[in-house]
Amino acid sequence: MKLSRREVIGKGGLAAAGLSIGLTSPLKALSRRGERAKNVIFCVVDGMPLQVMAMVDHFQQIRDGKRSYWSTLLDEPFVTNGLQDTRSLNSIVTDSSAASSAWGSGRRIWNGQLNMYPDGTELKTLFQLVQEKGIRTGLVTTTRMTHATPAGFAVSCESRNLEGLIAERYLSMNIDVLLGGGDRFFSTDRRQDKKDLYSEYLRAGYAVVKSKAEMNAARGKLLGIFDDTHLPYSIDRINSAELNSKVPTLAEMTSKALSLLKGSSNGFLLQVEGGRVDHGGHSTDLAAMIYDQIEFEDALRVVVDFALEDEETLVIITADHACGGPSLNGAGSNYDDSTAGLESVVRMKASYDVIFAEIGRTPNANQVKDAIKKHLDIDLKNEEAEAVARAAENDSPFKLGSFATGLYTTLAMVLGNYTKVVFTSGNHTNEHVLVTSLGPHSELCAGLTENSSFFDLMLASFEIEHKNPVMSYEDAKKHRGGRIDDEAMRLYCNLDPIDLAH
Numbered sequence: 001m002k003l004s005r006r007e008v009i010g011k012g013g014l015a016a017a018g019l020s021i022g023l024t025s026p027l028k029a030l031s032r033r034g035e036r037a038k039n040v041i042f043c044v045v046d047g048m049p050l051q052v053m054a055m056v057d058h059f060q061q062i063r064d065g066k067r068s069y070w071s072t073l074l075d076e077p078f079v080t081n082g083l084q085d086t087r088s089l090n091s092i093v094t095d096s097s098a099a100s101s102a103w104g105s106g107r108r109i110w111n112g113q114l115n116m117y118p119d120g121t122e123l124k125t126l127f128q129l130v131q132e133k134g135i136r137t138g139l140v141t142t143t144r145m146t147h148a149t150p151a152g153f154a155v156s157c158e159s160r161n162l163e164g165l166i167a168e169r170y171l172s173m174n175i176d177v178l179l180g181g182g183d184r185f186f187s188t189d190r191r192q193d194k195k196d197l198y199s200e201y202l203r204a205g206y207a208v209v210k211s212k213a214e215m216n217a218a219r220g221k222l223l224g225i226f227d228d229t230h231l232p233y234s235i236d237r238i239n240s241a242e243l244n245s246k247v248p249t250l251a252e253m254t255s256k257a258l259s260l261l262k263g264s265s266n267g268f269l270l271q272v273e274g275g276r277v278d279h280g281g282h283s284t285d286l287a288a289m290i291y292d293q294i295e296f297e298d299a300l301r302v303v304v305d306f307a308l309e310d311e312e313t314l315v316i317i318t319a320d321h322a323c324g325g326p327s328l329n330g331a332g333s334n335y336d337d338s339t340a341g342l343e344s345v346v347r348m349k350a351s352y353d354v355i356f357a358e359i360g361r362t363p364n365a366n367q368v369k370d371a372i373k374k375h376l377d378i379d380l381k382n383e384e385a386e387a388v389a390r391a392a393e394n395d396s397p398f399k400l401g402s403f404a405t406g407l408y409t410t411l412a413m414v415l416g417n418y419t420k421v422v423f424t425s426g427n428h429t430n431e432h433v434l435v436t437s438l439g440p441h442s443e444l445c446a447g448l449t450e451n452s453s454f455f456d457l458m459l460a461s462f463e464i465e466h467k468n469p470v471m472s473y474e475d476a477k478k479h480r481g482g483r484i485d486d487e488a489m490r491l492y493c494n495l496d497p498i499d500l501a502h
């Protein structure tokens with residue numbers, strides 16, 4: 001008997017309305033058919049709008065003479081494609097912690113929290129549930145290890161910003177593989193409370209590594225931290241010999257994680273995150289988004305090759321939400337300037353962060369003009385460079401609109417004259433995101449699926465049954481976004497304001 005998608009995973013709106021989704025009968029059906037997925041790999045590209053995937057497909061045809069990997073994957077007979085509704089409990093536009101928590105606990109929650117309701121009710125997480133069954137776990141990311149998306153699979157916490165606490169929780173949970181950035185939440189020199197988490201991880205039997213070479217040589221439980229904060233944007237790593245030799249790519253980290261997890265007799269659950277497409281979106285930085293999207297798709301190839309050979313692995317590939325709303329616009333007579341616009345990204349060699357680290361956050365127009373020529377190979381007109389310099393003094397010519405008032409959004413607006421790409425904002429957006437899946441039960445990911453239902457699917461694939469409590473929006477609203485202890489923020493949130501909630 002063929003399983004019904006409706007039986008296993010919920011239809012849009014049910015969980016948000018507080019209705020539970022029955023799993024008993026399909027669970028029995030799954031075990032009867034002996035199709036438990038031994039492993040699950042959940043690949044998330046944070047903040048990817050579909051336009052970026054389309055631009056990368058065309059960018060790679062221009063630059064490399066070939067289609068992008070994810071675009072070719074869409075056409076393979078062994079995958080199922082669908083869409084995901086990404087909303088959170090309190091907004092149609094989710095943040096990354098509520099989005100990841102929807103996968104991590106099967107419940108939509110308040111933006112900014114991790115698997116917890118605003119009244120303090122903790123939700124049991126996916127990693128806690130699978131670890132009870134002896135299933136091994138891993139988190140791989142290009143963000144700080146303690147950032148919202150990886151944390152959402154593992155930790156219940158009042159705020160995503162308590163990253164110092166999240167670093168401790170990973171240790172107490174004994175997660176098998178942790179690879180990413182975020183030294184500031186592990187190192188005694190950088191932590192506010194001066195705890196030396198690296199030593200604690202070593203005492204707990206982890207190999208602790210800080211470079212690509214050390215990672216490649218490591219065995220057993222592994223903590224790899226390769227930067228003080230997020231790993232560099234791919235465009236910056238590629239253009240720096242020093243970074244290239246020290247910092248592994250997402251594909252290299254994924255390959256290492258799979259080599260360590262694959263021997264497990266009870267299987268494993270691995271989350272792989274390409275986390276910085278989202279940051280490129282927040283920065284309205286087109287080249288940063290495109291290069292990090294390619295970085296993510298390179299890691300997908302590693303995951304899919306593993307799953308095709310293994311044949312017992314469910315792979316889910318998706319985004320948690322979109323960010324920035326960049327679109328390549330029709331430009332010129334018969335739109336014949338648009339292709340050259342995207343082509344200009346091939347010549348770009350740095351992220352905005354690197355450019356403004358070089359010239360400072362309040363450059364004059366000449367400095368802007370020179371730096372954009374040097375790093376992005378674009379000759380800004382004087383009035384365009386002046387607009388950027390004015391934005392640096394909080395006087396953007398675009399400030400009448402709420403969504404393009406800052407330095408980066410103003411730069412993106414004038415660069416759009418050349419790239420033909422304009423952003424709607426530097427914020428998350430609410431569009432449905434793509435889901436591509438393969439392996440056992442992947443056919444259930446067809447159609448439009450709400451984010452929280454992927455929790456049900458992953459648990460059902462492992463033959464685990466669990467329901468977290470439901471809280472309505474009206475009840476959650478009484479507690480607003482939850483109360484965050486000031487002392488906890490002081491101890492555990494060693495972040496610049498610009499880093500909060502991204």
Ligand SMILES: [Zn+2]
Pocket residue numbers: 047096278279282323428501502
């Ligand atoms: Zn974000």
